[in-house]
Amino acid sequence: MSTTYLAAIREAQAVALREDPNVFIYGQDIGKFGGAFKATKGLIDEFPNRVMDAPISEDAMVGLAIGAAIEGMRPIVEMQFADFSSIGFNQIINQAATHYWRTGVPCPITLRLPSGGTAGSGPFHSQSMEALYAHYPGLVVVTPATVEDAYSMLLESIQLDDPVIFCEHKLLYYHLKADRLPTVNLPVGKARIARSGRHATVVTYSAMLHESLKAAAMLAEDGFHVEVVDLRSVKPIDTDTILGSVARTGRLLAVGEAFPWGGVTAEVLSRVVSEGFDLLDCPPIRLNAKDTPIPYHPNLWKAHRPTADSIYAALSELVRK
Amino acid sequence: MAQGLRLLSHMLEDSRCQTPPMSTPSTVSSEKLRSTFRWMLLARTLEDRIASLYRAGGSIVGGVYLGRGQEAFSGALGACLSKKDGDIFGGLIRDMSGRLAFGEPLLDPVRAYLGSAAGPMRGRDGNIHRGRPQEGLPAMISHLGALVSVVTGMLLARRLQGKATCVGATSIGDGATSTGSFHEAVNMAAVEGLPLVVAVANNQYAYSTPTDRQYACENLVDRARGYGIQGYVVDGTDLRACLETFTEAVAAARATGKPQMVVGKLLRLAGHGEHDDASYVDPALREEPSGRDPIDVATAYFDGMEVRKWQEEALKQVAEAIAKAQNEAGPDAGHEPWLALASEHLVEGRRL
Structure with missing residues (x-):
């Protein structure tokens, strides 16, 4: 049985939700619908209170995640497309990225950004935002290229005590496959x-x-x-x-x-x-x-x-x- | 001495000649009225002192932004929340009174303004941005409107953790109600059904911009209906009215678990910051009821001699706090670890 890059992302979230009651997912259409790309398919059935559909409010989605993180939660925010994270940019770079430095209180949030181009997606559903976020101190920015990395780096991102921009590539969602998900892998920060x-x-x-x-x-x-x-x-x-x-x-x-x-x-x-x-x-x-x-x-x-x-x-x- | 204290002394002279106002039936105890007024006095006394130090130059680090004119509205909100029961107060730049009433230590603002490394932000951020996020006092950023969703998220966490009876409050000015951030967050709190109290201090100017360049609705409280939440209007200069309204709004948030919006009409009795002489403010506004000084209005509720005693105690507290903070060292760049990440192993330049 093989696992796709997308299924690995879904599975990592399922594992995180299962293992840590402080993890929750917030994003547009991620509940019953399972997300625009089905990265959260079925998760609401197992975790009805911790998989929440968000209004179209990227700024407030990130702000809400920051507030919850201050209180000890480990939110995952799904941006429907990386491109729309620009609406949450202020909260990401000014609030989340500065929080630990300013206050000494960590801000463990994971922002999933379905990134990169696919044929026919055009100017507003294809962007790669990693450099913008990498520019700001206080953020970790990861760009997994394999099924194994998508799985292990997402799990690690959720466990990190800092805001992580998780750039998952849409072109890899379906065709990239692995025989099994890893139990050990290189850590975030290692090429x-x-x-x-x-x-x-x-x-x-x-x-x-x-x-x-x-x-x-x-x-x-x-x-x-x-x-x-x-x-x-x-x-x-x-x-x-x-x-x-x-x-x-x-x-x-x-x-x-x-x-x-x-x-x-x-x-x-x-x-x-x-x-x-x-x-x-x-x-x-x-x-x-x-x-x-x-x-x-x-x-x-x-x-x-x-x-x-x-x-x-x-x-x-x-x-x- | 700063203008506010002169004004207060003047009012004390007056109030001795007046009979105390008739007490009307109120949901607010005399003890609550008294204790909140004392926080207002402390805030005004401190801010007057900070402003004169700023003008003298040399000791204040960064800008000075005062809550003058907003002490009743802000203080009443802070006083209606319970820090020990887990409530949250996301104060903004004109909330000295509310922060103190909620339970922020007096030394926090003093240390921040004087640049002491012992302050809550350790020199990394200053003054009005101070906070203690894990004690219900999230630390604002300069981008107005951005704190509303953060408080909303703190409340969501409380609910997920089974602490649903906590109330979270934050304040905002008329200007910041024009931000998308404000709209997104209030709408989200309403959608999520969270006990958020949004206190809109309509102080009639956003820096120099009057309200007719800020919004076109008749009253900002009309927006509450659009969000599907309860709205309240209050005379923001009258402490008793503010306490009554916030008591009701906080209780409603706690009981229903839903957002409440309180709009207070008042006037900013200072510049945007102390660098600003506010010469653009229409002088006629100061003659209107909303232009009253809330300290003067509340002074009339009490015996003049008692107020004078509280005033002296506030002066003493402020002097002690300033003396302490003035003797504390500023941050040392040589000892600053320069780590923007809690995950130290991921800081660039440090090897794994």
């Missing part, structure tokens, strides 16, 4: 070498891991062995693992699905250049989405984001520099 190699390093995360792995397989046919690092968490970012990989390969490509200005890939390059400049054999490069809103039509969307083909093209240049 993973998803594929070993010696000619170049790709640092990536979330759905772009899978595009990068495909590109690495294509490069292998050309005789180049590319190492792929899955960041798993973007805040904190595991600089040690990145530098270790670049030390082995001397070449770096950072790939992200988000917009190009600033962001995670820029942070990766900045760290490698400032902390590991001597490890580089040639200038590092970045690959991101285009600097426009995310297009609706699949013909445009496919060209807007990095793909295995564009990553392969960038890597082909990089390994020959």
Whole structure:
């Protein structure tokens, strides 16, 4: 029996609800309907008082979670789409992120953000918000790329005493499968070498891991062995693992699905250049989405984001520099 | 001496010449009236002292925002809640009186204003943002309206934990009722059916903006009907009226588990902050009933000699608190751990 990325997220919430009476879930359409993506399907039947449909009020949803967390609860808030977390932005960055620092009282909330692009979703149902949240002190930002990570990192996020932005990628919901859910896994904050190699390093995360792995397989046919690092968490970012990989390969490509200005890939390059400049054999490069809103039509969307083909093209240049 | 104290002395002279007002049947005990008035006096005395220190320069860290004119409305709310029974008071910037009446230690605001590291925020945040979140005093942020949903969430937690009889209150001004945050939170509290008391201090100005640029309904309390909750209007300058109304609203919240909205008409008798001379305030508003000083109004309920004695005690308490806090060190950047996360192992720069 195999488990999907989406089922792993549902299962992690079921386990958290079962194991800790302080856990509850708040979000739009998550009760009887089971959520827009069915990530909470059936949970209300087992936990009728702890799975609650919310009004369309992202600001108040996050504020409510913060208040409950102050009182010892461990709320999970499902944003229907990551894009709508912008309505709750003030509560997230000014209230939740500052709370522990200002008052000494932790604010353990988990905000689930169905993130990233899928064909036909357009400008307002496709965004990757991780860089915005990572910018602010006081938040943990995670971007699981595998079924195992979706499960174990969600459980760990709920247990952490800090606000966690859990960026789950919608494109991975249904097609990504694992034979079983893990009982042990790397902790939040640790990156993973998803594929070993010696000619170049790709640092990536979330759905772009899978595009990068495909590109690495294509490069292998050309005789180049590319190492792929899955960041798993973007805040904190595991600089040690990145530098270790670049030390082995001397070449770096950072790939992200988000917009190009600033962001995670820029942070990766900045760290490698400032902390590991001597490890580089040639200038590092970045690959991101285009600097426009995310297009609706699949013909445009496919060209807007990095793909295995564009990553392969960038890597082909990089390994020959 | 600050203007308020002069004004108070003036009123005391007057009140000695007056016969005490006829006592009307009231749900408020004379003891409650007296104790709340003393919190008002303490708040006014403290804020006058803080304001004069601010003007003198050198000792106050950051801005000074006063509750002058709102002491009756705020104090009555704080006095109608029970901290020991688990009630919550989410005070805002003009709630010195209500915070003290609810049970905030006098040293908390004094230490915050004087920048003592022993203050509740340890120098990391200041003054009006202070709080003790685990003692029913959540710490506001500058973004107005944002605290309403936090108090709502604290109440939801109480309900999930089987402590449903606790009431949570928060205050807000006429200006912040225009925020989406306020609307979302009051609506959410109504949908969830939580015992939230929202005290709207309509002080007629949001910084310099008058109410006709803030809302177009006839009275802010009309909004209560839109949210499906109970609304109340009260003369925010009259302590007895405020106590009667908040007693009723808090009891209704506790009994029904539903939100209540109390709108108090009053006038901000200060600038937005002490940096602001409030020259934009229409002088005619000060002549209207809502422009009365609530300290003056309440003084008339008591014997003048007694009020003078309470005033002296307040001055003494404030002087002692300031003397103590002035001798305390400010925060030391060298000893600050600079950790924004409770999960220390996830702080960047610290290895796992």
